[in-house]
Amino acid sequence: MSNFLSHEESGGCSEAHARYVDQLAIIDRDLESLTARDSRLGSIRVGLFFFLVIGFGFAITTGHPFWITVAVVALVAFLVAVVRNETVRNEMEILQSRSRTLRRLVRRLDRDWQALANDSLGNVADAIQLDSRQGALAGDLDLIGDASLFQLVSMAATTPGQRTLANWLTRPTDPDTAMQRHHAVQALAPARQERLQFYTLAREVGTSTGDPDSFVKWAASPMWLPSRRWLIPWGNFTAALAIAAIVVLIYATFTEDRDLTRFSFVALIAIAVVNLSIGSLLLGPVAQIFSIAIQSRRSVEDYAELFRSAELLPSAAPENTAPGDTVGRIRERLLGSASKRESASLAMTRLAVVAKAGSLKHSAATFLIYLPLQAFALWDVRVLRRLEAWKEQYSPQVHDWFVALGELESLLSLAALADEYPNWASPEWIQSGTDAAQQVNPNENVVLACERLGHPLLRDEVRVRNDVTIGPSGTLLLVTGSNMSGKSTMLRSVGLNVSLAMAGGPVCCQSMRLPPLEMATSIRVSDDLSQGVSFYMAELNRLAAVVEHARELHANTELAEDSATAFSPRLLFLLDEILQGTNSRERQIAVTRVLGMLVDSGAIGAITTHDLELADEPELARIAHTVHFRETITPDADGDERMTFDYTMRAGVSPTTNALRLLEMVGLGEEGRKSE
Template sequence: MSDYASQIETIDHDLKDLESSDSRFAVWRMVFFVGLVLGIGFSLATQHVIWICVAAGSLIAFLVTVVRNETVRERMQLLRNHSRTLHRLQARLQRDWKSLARDSVGIRSAEIQLTPEQQALAGDLDLVGDASLFQLTSMAATTPGVRTLANWLCSPVDPPLAKDRHASVKHLADQPENRLRFYVLARDIGGSTGDPESFVQWSKEPNWLPPHRWLIPWGNFTAVVAILLVLGMIIGSITGQEDSGRMAMYGLIGIAVLNLAIGSFLLGPVAAIFQIAMASRRSVNDYAELFDAASWLPESPADPAGPTAHIRRTLLGDDEGSQSASTGMRELAQVARMGGLKQTASTFLLYLPLQAFWLWDVRVLRRLEGWKSRYSSQIPEWFDALGELEALMSIAALQHDSPEWSSPEWLESESTITFKGLGHPLLKDDARVTNDVTIGPTGTLLLVTGSNMSGKSTMLRSAGLNVALAMAGGPVCCRHMSLPPVEMGTSIRVSDDLSQGVSYYMAELNRLSAVVTHARQLAEQRAAGSTNRIQFFLLDEILQGTNSRERQIAVARVLRFLVDAGAIGAITTHDLELADDPELMKLAHTVHFRETITPDASGDERMTFDYKMRDGVSPTTNALRLLEIVGLGEK
C-alpha cells in the first residue's frame, strides 16, 4: 500500500467518526429546538417560571450544540478536501487520467489562457489538456496557480530562472506535510466564491459606499432611536404605562422592518462584495496561511533578485518594514470576523439586531473598503506571487513522487541536447521504454526513421516534454539531461481548418513557415547579442499532403532553412526514400525504430515493438502487414 493510500484510509476512518458525530448533533439540535418552541409557547400561555427556564435552557443548549456542530462540519470539510487532495496525488502516480480530469482541480484546466503559439506547442506535445503534462503536474486549485503553471510549461526561459525554480522545487519537495497542508487550503479557497481572480477584480473596482454614504448617519440615527425606544419600553413596564411601552415596541418593529428592507433591496451588491472579499472567516485565514507558506522557500536563494526572493518579499515583506501580503490578510481577517456574524447560527442572533437597528453590514463594508484603499495597489502582485508559489508547489509534488528522475544540467555555451535514458513522463513506469538520444550541435539534425507505431512520435514528444519540464523548473524523466538555452518550435499535430478554407497541406505549410520564421528571429537576436537561445525543433512526418518527389525537395529545403538559422532538432519519417536524400544525408544523424514479426501459437504472424532506438536507416516497413492485421489484406 502506498503512503497516499494509507493516509486516505486513515482520513476515511476519521470522516466516518465525524459523520456519526454530525448525525448525533443534528438529533440534539432538533430536540433542543423543540424544547425551545415548547418552552416559549407554554411560558407565554401560563407565565410559569418553569417554562421560562425550559425555554432559556433549551436556547442555551441549542446554541452550544450549534457551535460544536459547526466545528465538526468545518473539520469534515477540511478532511474531505484532504482526502480529495490525496486521491489526486495517488491518481498522478498511477497515471489515472480519468480520475485526474474529474477532480475539481483537474476541471480548472478550462481556465488556462495561452497565446496561439503556446496553444500550438501545447497541442503538439500534450502540455495541457487531458492526459497532459499539466494534468500530471498540477496541484494548483486557484486561478493564478493554474494559469501560472500552464504558462511555465509552455514558455521558454533562460537558465538562471530555470535553475532558481528548480532549487525551490527541490527544497519544497522535502516538505511533504507542509505541501499537503498548502494543497488542502488552496483547494478550499479554489472552491469558494472568494477565488483570487474575483478578489483581484474586486480590488480594482471603485468603492461602493461613497455614493451611498448617507447610510452611515442613517444607521447611527436609527440606533439612537432604537436605544431610546428600548428605554421607553423599560420605563413603561416599570411605571405601568402599557400604551407607552406598546408604542415603543411598535416603533422598534418599524425601524427593524425598514432597515431590513434596506438591507434586502439596497445592500444586495454589498452581500456580493462580502462573498468575494471574505467568503468566510476561514477563507481569509486560509489566504494568510497560504501567503505564510512562502517562508518554506529557500531563505537565501542563489539569486537575490530572482523569482524565489521576489515571492518571499511580496508575500512575507522585507527587512525595510514594507507591508506584506500576510500582514494585509490578517488585517482583513479582523474585518471578516465582523462580517462573519451572520454566517453561523451561533452568532446570527447577535447579527440580527445589529443589522436591524444599526445597519451592521454598512459598518463592515466601511472597514472593508478602508482596507481595500490601503492595499488595492498591492493585491494583484500578491496573487501573482501566490500563483508562482502554487506552481512551484505543484512541481515539487512531481519531484517528490519521482525520485528516480534527475535534475537537468544547463550548458549555456553548448548547442547540444543530451538525454541519457530518455523516457516519456506521461507513461507509467512499467510501460516506459528509455533511450539515449543526442540532438545537435548546430549544423546537424536527428533524422528518425521507422515503421508505423514503432515509437518515433513518442520519442519526439518525450524530448519536448522533458525540455518543457526543465524550463518550468521540474525534474526530468531521464537518468541525465543536459541542454543549452532553447525555444521550441514544433509541427506534430496539424489539422485542416474548413472554417478558414485551409487544407491540411496548407495548414502544415503555415506551421512550418512559423517554425522557420521563429528560428530566423532567434538567429537575428543572437547576432544582436540580445539572447543566446537557439531553436529546438521537433517535426513529425511533415508534408504528407503532396507527392513523394516534391515532398523530399520541400522537406530538405525546410530543414536547410532551419539548420542555416542555427536551429537544432529532430524529424521523423517512415519514407525511406526521404532518408536517402543526398541533401539530408549531409545534415542528419540517422536512427531508426523497428518492429519484429514472429509467428504465434496458431502460426499467424504477430507484430511486436521494443521501442528501442538504433543507428542507421530502418531496415523494415509494416504498412502492408498492418493492412492484413486489420482485415484489409488481399484475399
C-alpha cells in the first residue's frame, strides 16, 4: 500500500464557488433595482389613495361629474399601481429565495457549519426518522446533525426530501440500487439552472404552511363538506337573492323610488352580514384547509413544476443492473404513464386552477372582488367544493407522489455535490457472480479498496488523502498511532465515503471499489446514568450489537451459498479505541476475542488503538494488517518542543507515543510538578 500526503485538487470546487458568488452579485444588483421601484410604487399608491379619498368625498357631497370622474380615475389608477407593486414584490420574493438558496450552496463549499445550522433548513430533527442502528451509525460517523455529511450534501427543503436523504445516508442498500441512484446523479449534475430552480421552489413550499407532510395528511383526511351540505344550496340561494336585490336597486335608482332603494340596500346588507357571520363562525376549518392545500396559487404551481423536474432523470437504468428500476419508478409516479398513472404535475396544474379561485382574498388587487363574492355567494364554500372533488379523484396517489418527490430531491442534492467536485470518484461496486474466481471463493472479493481516500467534511485546503484497503474476509486493518494523529479521522473517512456510495453520490477518493456492505460502528459511546449503564457496559452493549449484526449477515450468506450468483452483504465494522474501561491485559484479551468473533463471521473492518501491546497479540497479529499514524516533534525558535502531524498513514506498528509529551506541553508533566 502506498502512503502519501495529498491535498484536494480543488479546481472544480473553486469554479462552483466562483459561479455561485457571481450569481449572488447579479441577484443583489437586481434586488437593489427592484427595491427602488417598490419604493416609488409605494409613494405612487399613497398619492393615488389620497386623490381617491378626496374624489369620493367631493363626489358624495357635491355630486358633480368632475369629482365623480376624478374618483373613478383615481380608483382605476390605484388598482393598477397595486397590481404593479405586487408584481414587483413577487419578483423580489423570488430573487430573495434564490439568493438564500445560493448562499446555502456557498456555505456548504466553505464548510461554514454554524451558518448552515442557523439556516431555516438547518434544524431537521423532526423530519428525520431513524432506527437504533441508524442512529448509532449517524452519531459515530457524523452522518446527521451539525457539521455532518447530511448538512454538506443536503439541498433538501421538504420533509420527504430530508427524510429520504437521511435514510439513504444511514441505511444500507444493494449495489444495483446504489448504481441506479448514481447514474441519475451523474445525469442531473450538468443541469445547473434547472437544479437551482428546483432548490428554490422546494425551499418555498418546504417553509410554507402547505408543506408536503401537511398536504399528504390533508389528502388522506375525511371530507369536510359532505356533513355540511346545506351550505351549498344556501350559497346558491343568497347569490340569487343578492342578484335580485341588485336588479331591484338599479330599477329603484332610475325610478327614484326611495322606499324600494332602502329595501334593496337592507336586503343586501342582511345577506352580507349573514354570510360573513357564517364565514367567521363556521368556516374557520376551511381557512385552515386552504392554508394547507392551496396556500397560494404560486405554491401549487411550484409543486407542479417540482414534479415536472422528474423529466431531468435518465429514462433508462444503467447497464449491468438488475430489474426494478429505482429511477424509473420515480419518473412513473411523477410524470405518469400511458397505461397506469396520470401525471402528478398535470394533477397539480388542475389544482392550481382551484388555488387561483381560492387565493382571491390574499391579494390586495383581488380582495375587492373576493369580498362581495364571499358576502353574497359564500365563495369559500364553492372553492372548497371544487377542492374536495380534486381530493376525491387524486388522494390515493398523493402519498406516492411525495415519496417520489423526496427521492428526486435527494438525487438532486447529491447531484450538486457531483457537479461541485468533479474530481471525486464514482464508486465501483463488486457485483455478484461477475467472475469465476468469485464464485469459487467469494471471500476474496470482500475487499474495500480506496485510493487517495479523503474526509469529505474537511475543507479542501486541509484535507489529506491516504490509500486504504480493508479486507478480504478473515482479515482486519489495525490502525495504531499517537493521540491526535488522525486514527479516528481515518475511520470516519471510510464510513462517510461508504455512506456516500450507498446513497448514490460521488466519493471523496480517486477511486473506490467495494462489495455489498452494511456498516456497524463503535466510536462515540457514552454512559447512561438514568438507566444505570456505565461507560464500560455501554461499550459492551454496542460491541454485542456489532457482533450480532455480523452474525446475522453471515447466516444470510450461508443460506445464499446454494445460488451461483449469490453475494450477500458483509459487515464493515469501524471500532475506535474500544474497551478502555478495564485494565490493559484484560482489555487485550477482550478486544482479541471480539475481533475474532467478527472475523469468524465473515466481517471486514478497521480498529484503532494507541495500545501498542495489542498489536503484539499473536491471534491478532495473524489476522491484522497493521498501519500507523505518527507525530513529529521539533524545537521552535525558543527551544521549546513543537508537535506536528502529517496525517499520513504508514505501514507497521507506530514507533512513537505522545501522551506524556502532551502532558508536558500543557504544563502537567514532571516540570510542572517540580515547580509547585
